[in-house]
Amino acid sequence: MHRASSDLSPTREQSFPPIMALAGVRVIELAGLAPAPFCGMILADFGAKVIRVDRTRAGTSLDTQARGKRSVAINLKTAEGVALLKKLCVQSDVVLEPYRRGVMEKLGLGPQELLKENPGLIYARLTGYGQSGSYASAAGHDINYLAMSGLLSRLGRSGEKPYAPLNLIADFAGGGLSCALGIVLALLERTKSGRGQVIDASMVEGAAYVGSFAWKSRSIGMWDRPRGENMLDSGAPFYDTYETADGKYVAVGAIEPQFYAQLLQGLDLDPGSLPPQMKVTDWPELRRIFSQRFASKTQEDWSRVFDGTDACVTPVLSFEQVSSHPHNRERASFLTDAEGEESPRPAPVLSRTPAEPSLASDPAIGEHTVEVLNEFGFRSEDIEHMISHGVVGSDAVRAKL
Numbered sequence: 001m002h003r004a005s006s007d008l009s010p011t012r013e014q015s016f017p018p019i020m021a022l023a024g025v026r027v028i029e030l031a032g033l034a035p036a037p038f039c040g041m042i043l044a045d046f047g048a049k050v051i052r053v054d055r056t057r058a059g060t061s062l063d064t065q066a067r068g069k070r071s072v073a074i075n076l077k078t079a080e081g082v083a084l085l086k087k088l089c090v091q092s093d094v095v096l097e098p099y100r101r102g103v104m105e106k107l108g109l110g111p112q113e114l115l116k117e118n119p120g121l122i123y124a125r126l127t128g129y130g131q132s133g134s135y136a137s138a139a140g141h142d143i144n145y146l147a148m149s150g151l152l153s154r155l156g157r158s159g160e161k162p163y164a165p166l167n168l169i170a171d172f173a174g175g176g177l178s179c180a181l182g183i184v185l186a187l188l189e190r191t192k193s194g195r196g197q198v199i200d201a202s203m204v205e206g207a208a209y210v211g212s213f214a215w216k217s218r219s220i221g222m223w224d225r226p227r228g229e230n231m232l233d234s235g236a237p238f239y240d241t242y243e244t245a246d247g248k249y250v251a252v253g254a255i256e257p258q259f260y261a262q263l264l265q266g267l268d269l270d271p272g273s274l275p276p277q278m279k280v281t282d283w284p285e286l287r288r289i290f291s292q293r294f295a296s297k298t299q300e301d302w303s304r305v306f307d308g309t310d311a312c313v314t315p316v317l318s319f320e321q322v323s324s325h326p327h328n329r330e331r332a333s334f335l336t337d338a339e340g341e342e343s344p345r346p347a348p349v350l351s352r353t354p355a356e357p358s359l360a361s362d363p364a365i366g367e368h369t370v371e372v373l374n375e376f377g378f379r380s381e382d383i384e385h386m387i388s389h390g391v392v393g394s395d396a397v398r399a400k401l
């Protein structure tokens, strides 16, 4: 069994040069839509060896978060394919599966079967509704999970219907990222117990958990007013976006009185001539005044006014602008891959063992089938047999490159 426990031991002496935090951890990621690929990419960015299991007839991959992964194509509609996947799983540290409840059990690859053969296995199940409850088998997407978490009811502007902010909250924050946390926690715990476990990552619960502040700050009256009329949900004029003279936007987050005072100063507004900051009934009037002011200069002008102050005013950067902004440039917050595409660099930054994301092109489906099966100890003639019988697919062209 491939074990990485020593790599995660807090008492282990740091070797030099530093290795990434998840080096030595082997992950089998069954190809999914968006949350599981993100989870797999996080693990790969921080050093895990992530093998994505694709369908043999998938054509092109929809995984846009494949950085640092390798691809093996297996036909799970064949008994040999299922047996092969089982072998890969029992020789790995983590299995990440994104299917509807019961799919893995139907294949004979449920946690019971796999943990019996590899008691140290961490079996992560990333679904919308979790492994139990009456919705567990239902299809769904981010917007449904967000709705079921209670959070969606709080998102949106006053007088408008609820609005889902891309698929960020359930798929990624409550889904992929939370699942990655679960996996890392289970790996850490395994260093003490030597045992694996099953992770039931429900995106409804993950999203709700991410929203704990909204839940728990009800007790201090933060959400007493209808949607879109509270301080942080676009109700307050000092916590909103404003259009600038060039059709761009700035974001304003001047909550505390001392920061609010700097906002007024930058806008050249006399506090004495304005309603008090926290007088909710006057928020529409304040918003009108701020809107007028912000519309009088370009985004860049406002950056010149507010940069270096504590007014909490920042440009709303487009994807095109973001990497060249001085702050982001100075920290190298965005990276460019082999294809010239920009994307965010892994976060957070670890001081001794930071992530080293791969800059190579994303894997083609089946690009690493032969390489990986060799690594798992399969003989060349067996691999040839599996290819010719349609049990696995191999992208020989890409594999040779």
Ligand SMILES: CCCCCCCCCCCC[C@H](C)C(=O)SCCNC(=O)CCNC(=O)[C@H](O)C(C)(C)COP(=O)(O)OP(=O)(O)OC[C@H]1O[C@@H](n2cnc3c(N)ncnc32)[C@H](O)[C@@H]1OP(=O)(O)O
Pocket: 032, 033, 034, 035, 053, 054, 055, 056, 062, 074, 075, 076, 077, 098, 099, 100, 103, 106, 107, 126, 127, 128, 138, 139, 140, 141, 142, 143, 167, 171
């Ligand atoms: C024109 C359309 C273009 C589409 C472009 C799409 C571009 C990407 C867009 C990303 C959008 C992201 C959106 C917003 C999201 O929210 S993604 C989150 C979706 N939800 C989840 O992931 C929750 C957990 N998963 C699920 O609930 C379900 O998988 C699902 C997403 C509803 C999809 O359901 P469905 O397609 O019926 O699949 P499942 O029931 O999971 O069963 C999977 C079947 O596939 C099979 N399979 C798996 N791997 C292999 C393989 N290697 N070889 C052969 N077969 C394979 C499984 O055995 C299973 O088969 P069976 O049990 O049905 O017979």
